[in-house]
Amino acid sequence: GMNRIASVCAPVALLCLLAACVEPIAAPEFVPADIEEQVLADPKLVNGHLLTETALTTTAGKDDPDEIRIIIRMLEPKGDADGFLKRHGFLKRHGFLKRHSVSGEVTDLAAAVQLDKAEIQKTFGLQPDQDIIMPALGHLLAQPEVFEIEPDLRVTAEAVSMSPAGGNQTVPWGVPHIGAPVPGLSEAKLSNVHLYVLDTRVNEDDVNLVEEIELVKKTGQDEYTHGYHIAGTAGALNNDTGVLGVAPGVSIHNMVVLNKFGMTSMSVVIDAINRIIERKEADPNTPVIMSLSFGAYIGVPWKTALDKALTTASEKGIIVIVSAGNDGRAASKATPAHADGVITVGSHGPSRDHSSFSNYGEGVDILAPGEDILSLGKISKKKIVLLLGSGTSFAVPHVAGAVATVLAEKPSLNHEQVLAEISSPGCVTGVPAGTTTSCVLLD
Numbered sequence: 001g002m003n004r005i006a007s008v009c010a011p012v013a014l015l016c017l018l019a020a021c022v023e024p025i026a027a028p029e030f031v032p033a034d035i036e037e038q039v040l041a042d043p044k045l046v047n048g049h050l051l052t053e054t055a056l057t058t059t060a061g062k063d064d065p066d067e068i069r070i071i072i073r074m075l076e077p078k079g080d081a082d083g084f085l086k087r088h089g090f091l092k093r094h095g096f097l098k099r100h101s102v103s104g105e106v107t108d109l110a111a112a113v114q115l116d117k118a119e120i121q122k123t124f125g126l127q128p129d130q131d132i133i134m135p136a137l138g139h140l141l142a143q144p145e146v147f148e149i150e151p152d153l154r155v156t157a158e159a160v161s162m163s164p165a166g167g168n169q170t171v172p173w174g175v176p177h178i179g180a181p182v183p184g185l186s187e188a189k190l191s192n193v194h195l196y197v198l199d200t201r202v203n204e205d206d207v208n209l210v211e212e213i214e215l216v217k218k219t220g221q222d223e224y225t226h227g228y229h230i231a232g233t234a235g236a237l238n239n240d241t242g243v244l245g246v247a248p249g250v251s252i253h254n255m256v257v258l259n260k261f262g263m264t265s266m267s268v269v270i271d272a273i274n275r276i277i278e279r280k281e282a283d284p285n286t287p288v289i290m291s292l293s294f295g296a297y298i299g300v301p302w303k304t305a306l307d308k309a310l311t312t313a314s315e316k317g318i319i320v321i322v323s324a325g326n327d328g329r330a331a332s333k334a335t336p337a338h339a340d341g342v343i344t345v346g347s348h349g350p351s352r353d354h355s356s357f358s359n360y361g362e363g364v365d366i367l368a369p370g371e372d373i374l375s376l377g378k379i380s381k382k383k384i385v386l387l388l389g390s391g392t393s394f395a396v397p398h399v400a401g402a403v404a405t406v407l408a409e410k411p412s413l414n415h416e417q418v419l420a421e422i423s424s425p426g427c428v429t430g431v432p433a434g435t436t437t438s439c440v441l442l443d
Helices: 002-022 035-041 048-053 081-087 117-124 133-141 226-235 266-282 305-315 392-409 415-422
Strands: 069-074 091-100 106-115 146-151 154-156 194-199 209-214 251-256 263-265 288-292 319-323 343-348 366-369 373-380 383-389
Touching: 035 048, 035 133, 048 146, 069 081, 069 091, 069 266, 081 091, 081 106, 091 266, 106 266, 117 133, 133 146, 154 266, 194 226, 194 266, 226 251, 226 373, 226 383, 226 392, 251 266, 263 266, 266 288, 266 305, 288 305, 288 392, 305 319, 319 392, 319 415, 343 392, 343 415, 366 392, 373 392, 392 415
Parallel strands: 194 251, 194 288, 209 251, 288 319, 319 343, 343 366
Antiparallel strands: 069 106, 069 146, 091 106, 154 263, 373 383
16 A cells, blocks of 8 residues: 555655746645545545546547546636646646626636646656546645636536427427417517527527527537527527427527537536626626526536536526436436526426426426427428427426516516516426426416
8 A cells, every 4th residue: 555655645746846946836745645535625626526527528429538627716817827727737728717807807717627648647757557637636736826626527418309390380389388479579579688598509590590609619410409409499480480489589699518419518618608797797788598408417416617607697687597407316416407596497298297307306496398399400401300309408498488588578687586477386297395386387
């Protein structure tokens, strides 16, 4: 035992001595027998148990189990993050998460980075069979400008079950079921409400798509037409094609945060959220809704950086709607389902029975249609192919569309007020203990 410990500690101490030549940092003393215990017990490390949940499926379709991505939050918002990354050559940067205030100063700064295996081995003098993660984290946590380190968690969308449907406009069961679209509410009025769909790519056919911002590299055809399906349920136009949405004509902004496998790093989503927050602050009177139909079951109620970013968005007056998740478990242990200040949506079927796959418990705010939901799939030979999808992912846009309908008439309502406007208590049966029985109903 002792030899291994010495070999892990020695290179770390050496690095600190080398670093001290560049900047006077007191060398941390690795007293505990196991550096791993020390790192995982460090109060600066948030959700350390998720370190193994950060690898993404690459274009080649393979996971690298050793791929570790982390978010490093800096103590000083105006801090020299570039300099910090340069001094730590084993960090490969994949994004800066800056949030600016109205006056333009940085209010929050974090770097999203990937640990470079070979560089860590070189820097710390480690053998190929030795753990690289803990020595690197131990060193980073000891730096005075580091406020917090958190695993850059992988979040994923649910797969869509594909089944093509007919040609003329179809009214999916969930739309009239919730009392939509509201008669007499014009597309022009709905277009004043801005719905940000954070997802895969949305096609422009049959929806009022006003913007597309790509936050992930374009990598071939999406395997998931997840984002387009969701946009269709929320806002498909009333015409002779595709489907009819809950709020036809709502202005849809597509933030492409999921890669073609329907997955992404939490930091990519936070980047999108920060951009939307800055817009809302610059134009506080425009009603803004954000919809997120993805997440991760993390097994603990502790909040992630993604949860905190959404809570900030909610505090700025953005209505945030997220899926409860399809694990059939407690929503209070899933991110971002358990974030504060968001509307978390579970699923029910056509007879208003609670869906067996839907996460449940006090973390769920409302239930909406989420079984066999027909919506826009893909464009094939210039025709829209309609697809069926089941999951809390597809319950979310029913709520987003319902909220858009309310905000079109009452643009200044906050999330508690809109939730009260669209909720009808006691309408869902077979609900697990401690879960809401409210469904969406527009009068």
